[in-house]
Amino acid sequence: MNKKSVRDVEVSGKKVFVRVDFNVPLENGHITDDTRIRETLPTIRYLTERGAKVILASHLGRPKGQVVEELRLTPAAARLSELLGRPVVKADEAIGDAVKAQIAKLNDGDVLLLENVRFYEGEEKNDPELAQAFAELADLYVNDAFGAAHRAHASTEGIAHHLPAVSGLLMEKELDVLGKALHSPERPFTAIVGGSKVKDKIAVIENLINLADNLLIGGGLSYTFLKAQGYEIGKSLVDNDKLDLTLSFLKKAKEKGCNLLLPVDIVVGDAFSNDANTKIVPINEIPADWEGFDIGPKTRELYADVIAKSKLVVWNGPMGVFELDPYLNGTKAVAEACAGTEGYTVIGGGDSAAAAEKFHLADRMDHISTGGGASLEFMEGKALPGVVALNDR
Numbered sequence: 001m002n003k004k005s006v007r008d009v010e011v012s013g014k015k016v017f018v019r020v021d022f023n024v025p026l027e028n029g030h031i032t033d034d035t036r037i038r039e040t041l042p043t044i045r046y047l048t049e050r051g052a053k054v055i056l057a058s059h060l061g062r063p064k065g066q067v068v069e070e071l072r073l074t075p076a077a078a079r080l081s082e083l084l085g086r087p088v089v090k091a092d093e094a095i096g097d098a099v100k101a102q103i104a105k106l107n108d109g110d111v112l113l114l115e116n117v118r119f120y121e122g123e124e125k126n127d128p129e130l131a132q133a134f135a136e137l138a139d140l141y142v143n144d145a146f147g148a149a150h151r152a153h154a155s156t157e158g159i160a161h162h163l164p165a166v167s168g169l170l171m172e173k174e175l176d177v178l179g180k181a182l183h184s185p186e187r188p189f190t191a192i193v194g195g196s197k198v199k200d201k202i203a204v205i206e207n208l209i210n211l212a213d214n215l216l217i218g219g220g221l222s223y224t225f226l227k228a229q230g231y232e233i234g235k236s237l238v239d240n241d242k243l244d245l246t247l248s249f250l251k252k253a254k255e256k257g258c259n260l261l262l263p264v265d266i267v268v269g270d271a272f273s274n275d276a277n278t279k280i281v282p283i284n285e286i287p288a289d290w291e292g293f294d295i296g297p298k299t300r301e302l303y304a305d306v307i308a309k310s311k312l313v314v315w316n317g318p319m320g321v322f323e324l325d326p327y328l329n330g331t332k333a334v335a336e337a338c339a340g341t342e343g344y345t346v347i348g349g350g351d352s353a354a355a356a357e358k359f360h361l362a363d364r365m366d367h368i369s370t371g372g373g374a375s376l377e378f379m380e381g382k383a384l385p386g387v388v389a390l391n392d393r
């Protein structure tokens with residue numbers, strides 16, 4: 001990576017503002033998945049062990065510039081303290097004199113967590129005054145919030161213009177792994193794209209056609225490809241204004257030598273529910289009054305075979321409605337194939353990461369990104385504002 005990391009700068013005795021992504025799922029005030037907190041421990045420990053005063057900042061949810069009591073970061077501070085085995089001071093604000101006074105009391109190696117930065121209107125607007133107010137709290141800025149790196153906000157981008165700005169260890173790891181996949185992939189390189197809508201995945205499909213040897217398409221977005229080729233898709237999800245676009249993807253894949261595979265059979269159902277009637281049909285026999293909810297067994301085998309022979313696999317988006325029992329087998333088969341392949345497997349966050357967890361296969365993947373939207377934008381080939389703003393090496 002051509003951006004400086006926390007390893008490239010002196011941190012001892014410094015006040016370090018570390019932007020993390022503690023946007024974790026909460027139920028009744030309890031954190032149901034602390035992965036994002038655990039993944040920042042290497043950076044926090046790196047800093048505390050070297051005698052830095054660590055000032056953590058994060059958003060949680062989308063409070064839209066208002067104080068929302070349920071979106072305070074208090075549970076995250078408690079969880080972090082347990083994980084670190086040391087106290088974490090929790091501030092009730094993210095800027096201002098009271099916070100400055102709390103920071104002044106920190107000893108070298110202490111950790112403080114600021115309040116939710118999205119309680120301030122200026123955060124999402126990338127207000128320079130708010131960025132300046134954050135910068136006044138510290139001597140150095142470290143961005144470890146890969147999950148929010150696609151946002152140009154005051155604490156992810158603006159602040160980097162006011163302080164020396166470097167990446168944290170999680171950010172560095174994410175960019176290294178995803179960057180290697182996109183810039184110097186081991187081949188055969190297989191990309192798997194699923195999920196619900198073509199419109200959300202246009203840019204990533206376009207970019208991956210240029211890069212991957214195999215592109216496996218599944219999930220709700222397959223039906224737009226199938227309809228464009230003239231198949232009856234019944235009541236399946238479709239983006240009717242993207243039919244020509246999907247045909248152009250097929251053409252482009254042929255030109256580029258990318259082996260773009262579509263489902264050959266489908267699990268259709270009569271309802272979006274756990275007790276739906278289902279049947280398996282080849283793609284030319286989808287009944288007009290049924291809906292496609294998953295890839296079928298032949299497709300599972302075909303895709304698993306390609307994955308098994310790959311040196312690098314990047315997966316974004318489920319193969320079917322894996323949240324429902326009748327429609328989870330396609331996603332499960334792809335997750336199992338990813339877990340079993342000798343190749344290096346990268347899961348692009350979001351629902352694919354949730355699926356890997358659901359099937360207890362997460363620890364058999366090589367890298368599960370902490371960013372859904374961020375990893376998608378990265379795979380689309382877009383520059384991430386939170387990374388661009390960091391100091392060059």
Ligand SMILES: Nc1ncnc2c1ncn2[C@@H]1O[C@H](COP(=O)(O)OP(=O)(O)O)[C@@H](O)[C@H]1O
Pocket residue numbers: 194195196197200218219220221237292293294316317318319320321322323349350351352372
């Ligand atoms: N055939 C399908 N019909 C309708 N919805 C689908 C189908 N296949 C997958 N989905 C849904 O797509 C959703 C995930 O889509 P998306 O957000 O694009 O994925 P990701 O978060 O991995 O990028 C899942 O909730 C899943 O139920």
Ligand SMILES: O=C(OP(=O)(O)O)[C@H](O)COP(=O)(O)O
Pocket residue numbers: 021023061062147148151349350370371372373374
């Ligand atoms: O959870 C996040 O996004 P993700 O679910 O796409 O990974 C990030 O914390 C970004 O949050 P945002 O989409 O409210 O800016």
